[in-house]
Each structure stands twice: as structure tokens, then as C-alpha cells.
Amino acid sequence: MALPVMLKAALPAVPGINQLPGIKKTGGDLPAVTLERNDVLVERSAVDRYAAVCGFPNRDVAPVPYLHMLAFPLHMQLMTDAKFPFPAIGSVHLENSITQHRPVQIGESVSLSLTADNLRMSTKGRAWDMNVTGKVGDEVVWESVSTYLRVGKGDKDNGDPGMSFNTVQAKGPVWSLPDNLGRTYGAVSGDRNPIHLYPLTAKALGFPRHIAHGMWSKARCIAALENRLPDHVRVDVAFKKPIFLPGKAQFGAEANPAGWDFTLVNPKSGAPHLVGRTTAL
16 A cells, blocks of 8 residues: 555544544445556566565466456555445455456556445454456456455344355465565555554554465465466455464365365464365366
8 A cells, every 4th residue: 555545544443533524434335436447567577576475486477366466456445435434444354256267468458447345244244345357458357356344243143154165174384474574565565554564553453463464375375276276267265363473374275176175274273364265167
């Protein structure tokens, strides 16, 4: 996030200021708008920096989750709009689904559009979807759905329980996540949410110390499976417990008839940080 956007995102979380007109969030309906970024060049230097942080090899195509980074400014533009019902800071990225219809080549230009819909009661509050479509010309090449949660009064009996996943044992490598991972991923992704940057900024928002980005976790898992994935693929994940930095996480994956089930867990306790699956299309 650029500084002005980060400030706009933070103000609704500041007591007193969050009651001012234009800043106060009302919890009402989602705005019926479509936001766009047109003709965004997929540049080799930017892709290589992203690949290096997330564990992908350098190739002539963008990694499967790369376009989420290009769409992230649209997420923040909408969630910091005065008409958006919930604050950006404090909203939890609960689930993410990415569909790659074909790989995007280095040097291609992608146009992205975003809408928000499906506001609903969840078991832990209210959830909604941020939907992104990526096109090269008139061809849809990439789509994503990011489900966010605003924690509050939920419905344990009738609320949306979210996606379900198969249980996978984590028998794969243990990855060491450095203290500065949130800052390095934030530098390439633009997501400089304070909960990911430093212990002090995370503590101000209720965390004992800073945590890894969920989308870095998803990207790192996809990187571990990349040479086994088809060009036409869907990758679904649910984000569970945060990974505190510095820290360790253990990966696990098992083949299924449609693709792969995978997980990322705390290697000491086995508590899941992320669960997911890939599906060949």
C-alpha cells in the first residue's frame, strides 16, 4: 500500500477518528461498483522479484498467484472507499480461490476488474467476496475470489462455514521464515499492512508480534507444487492460524484424482496455518 492508502485504511481503526463523517464505517451493504486497472504490463523484473520472495523459479510466464498482486490495489481502493461498510484494517482474509485459464507470458498486458458481492452471515461474523477477472485483450486468462471476514456477532448454526478440505499430513520440508519476510513480501506486493511489518506495529493491532502474509503462504505452497501443476488449474485455500515471524512452517501434500491436497502447519504443534487443494481444469 502506498502511504496515503495505508493511512486511509488505518483511520477507521483509530478510536475517536473512526466516528468522523467519511471515515466511520456503518456495516451496511456492499457498494455496487466495478473497479478496473487496464493494460498492466507483466514485467520480468517485477515477476522475478516476486518469484524470489515466494520460492518460484524464474520462467517466461508469471506464477499462478502473481496477478493477485496486480489486483491488490483494487482491493484496497474499494475497501478504503467511504461507501465500503467495513474497515480494511482488521478485516480478515479468510479464503482465496485462483483459477488460471492459461499462463500469462512475461511482456503481456493484463486488464483487471474487481467487484464485491455475496455479503453474508458467517460463523464468526460477516463475510463477503472480492472477485477479480484478469483479461489479455478480450480473453479471460485468470480469475480469483478472495473471501474476507469482519469478526463480530456470527451465526454458529446457520452461518456460512466456508470451504471444506481434505486432511493432509505435513511430512514435507520445514521452511524457516525470517523476521523481515513481511517487509520483503510487502515491498514486492504492495501489501504493507502493519500486522506484517514489525512487532511494534503488529502489537498496536492486537498481535503479539508480526505475522506472515496469507498470500505469501499460498504462493509458497504453489511454488512447492508448481512443476506438478497443469497450465489450466484452480487453487483454493483457507487461511487458519497466523504464522508469527520469525518462525517455521512445515509443508505437506498428497495427490488426489483431480490434483493435490496440501497444508502448511506449525512443525511443533501441528496446528494448521493453511489448508488447500489444486484442481486440474
